[in-house]
Amino acid sequence: MMPVxxxxxxxxxxxxxxxxxxxGFHATSLAEIFRKAGVNSGSLYYFFKxxxxxxxxxxxxxxxxxxxxxxxxxxxxxxxPIERVFSVxxxxxxxxxxxxxxxxxxxxxxxxxxxxxxxxxxxxIALNFANWCRAIESCLDAAADRLPADVDRARLxxxxxxxxxxxxxxxxxxxxxxxxxxxxxxxxxxxxxxLAQRRREAGGVRQDTRPGDLPSHKTGAES
Amino acid sequence: MMPVxxxxxxxxxxxxxxxxxxxGFHATSLAEIFRKAGVNSGSLYYFFKxxxxxxxxxxxxxxxxxxxxxxxxxxxxxxxPIERVFSVxxxxxxxxxxxxxxxxxxxxxxxxxxxxxxxxxxxxIALNFANWCRAIESCLDAAADRLPADVDRARLxxxxxxxxxxxxxxxxxxxxxxxxxxxxxxxxxxxxxxLAQRRREAGGVRQDTRPGDLPSHKTGAES
DNA sequence: GTCTATATATTGATAGAC
DNA sequence: GTCTATCAATATATAGAC
Numbered sequence: 001m002m003p004v005x006x007x008x009x010x011x012x013x014x015x016x017x018x019x020x021x022x023x024g025f026h027a028t029s030l031a032e033i034f035r036k037a038g039v040n041s042g043s044l045y046y047f048f049k050x051x052x053x054x055x056x057x058x059x060x061x062x063x064x065x066x067x068x069x070x071x072x073x074x075x076x077x078x079x080x081p082i083e084r085v086f087s088v089x090x091x092x093x094x095x096x097x098x099x100x101x102x103x104x105x106x107x108x109x110x111x112x113x114x115x116x117x118x119x120x121x122x123x124x125i126a127l128n129f130a131n132w133c134r135a136i137e138s139c140l141d142a143a144a145d146r147l148p149a150d151v152d153r154a155r156l157x158x159x160x161x162x163x164x165x166x167x168x169x170x171x172x173x174x175x176x177x178x179x180x181x182x183x184x185x186x187x188x189x190x191x192x193x194x195l196a197q198r199r200r201e202a203g204g205v206r207q208d209t210r211p212g213d214l215p216s217h218k219t220g221a222e223s
Numbered sequence: 224m225m226p227v228x229x230x231x232x233x234x235x236x237x238x239x240x241x242x243x244x245x246x247g248f249h250a251t252s253l254a255e256i257f258r259k260a261g262v263n264s265g266s267l268y269y270f271f272k273x274x275x276x277x278x279x280x281x282x283x284x285x286x287x288x289x290x291x292x293x294x295x296x297x298x299x300x301x302x303x304p305i306e307r308v309f310s311v312x313x314x315x316x317x318x319x320x321x322x323x324x325x326x327x328x329x330x331x332x333x334x335x336x337x338x339x340x341x342x343x344x345x346x347x348i349a350l351n352f353a354n355w356c357r358a359i360e361s362c363l364d365a366a367a368d369r370l371p372a373d374v375d376r377a378r379l380x381x382x383x384x385x386x387x388x389x390x391x392x393x394x395x396x397x398x399x400x401x402x403x404x405x406x407x408x409x410x411x412x413x414x415x416x417x418l419a420q421r422r423r424e425a426g427g428v429r430q431d432t433r434p435g436d437l438p439s440h441k442t443g444a445e446s
Numbered sequence: 447g448t449c450t451a452t453a454t455a456t457t458g459a460t461a462g463a464c
Numbered sequence: 465g466t467c468t469a470t471c472a473a474t475a476t477a478t479a480g481a482c
Contacts, residue, residue, distance in 0.1 A: 162389030
């Protein structure tokens, strides 16, 4: 018989992940974590040699969650690559709304709380950022023929993350979804201008838009 | 004779402010703070009834520092209201460069570390954000005649903060100024498109730009 | 692998002399 | 207002039985 693999480690990581998200790293004690996980101190230290070590495992978990928990649910809503980008942003909006703008991006939180104090932690945070941007960049690549030729899609994908993180920060600070919606709407406006530029370029001197090419975007952000 | 006002309180707030900026709130102990301030535990508790209370004083200090430490040094570099906006952003770039992308925006750090756990803290963070945006908005108002009439300048000012905070977060996460510069460059590109739109509107059907109207912006971000 | 019990250090905060 | 001394609670981490 195969030995039954314990899920204790997984339970601990999951408990830590949730508590770090809600309370932050330093504000969460190991006692809270193993109590929430339903195990004891000894089990935690059997799997992790320190709190920092557990944090690294949490950041690894987020690496694994990017596609199943963030990208795939958003991509399922639409096949249009540009709309997929904004569908991802809509997913974060949903989290903000469901928590009364109290919970934000767990990676962003840890990035600013821990800064550069723990080198391995910072590296795993950078990896999470890089993977997120790569996923967005793949959408932009799929829409490359609708964007101006000189657009740097890797940089544009980082700009999407910039707007997302900056918008979430202000939404939480004001406990108001407005700043997030505004940021997304202005990013949308920027995209529309890029798409329109490309259409002008492709169409030569013609500048009239074909009906249906520029759908209106209901963001819920307009007052 | 007037009683000499002690600067002990000020020294404590200043020490706390610096330590919170570098290490974060929870990672900084009161012992570190009063040691750095050169005073003793008793003095700290004479002026502040708790660590949270001291944090509120730190956030008040940032409110007072907005103009002398952030806006005025940036505004001194140029009279052009749009350039002033980007001069403020250049100021944050300077801090990133001087610290090897280790230190970010102290308000943003506290916003994400503390979230909504302490109501009064969140309110003072919101006030800091609001004042920052109002200062930027005053620049946009001064350039109102160069922006499209339908631009919401309050929202655009929040977008500037969004890009700043999101860019700093990624710059710190990657320990690389690149993502910050890219974000600012893309914000600049967005502004250029807004200014160009206004110029088209004002000029009627004419679309050629007058030489000198669109200066090239050296951001140092281009690879 | 999981448990209980505990070590050791540090935390935020207080008391009371001066 | 500032000091020293110290409390009580909590933190991370360990030891060793099972």
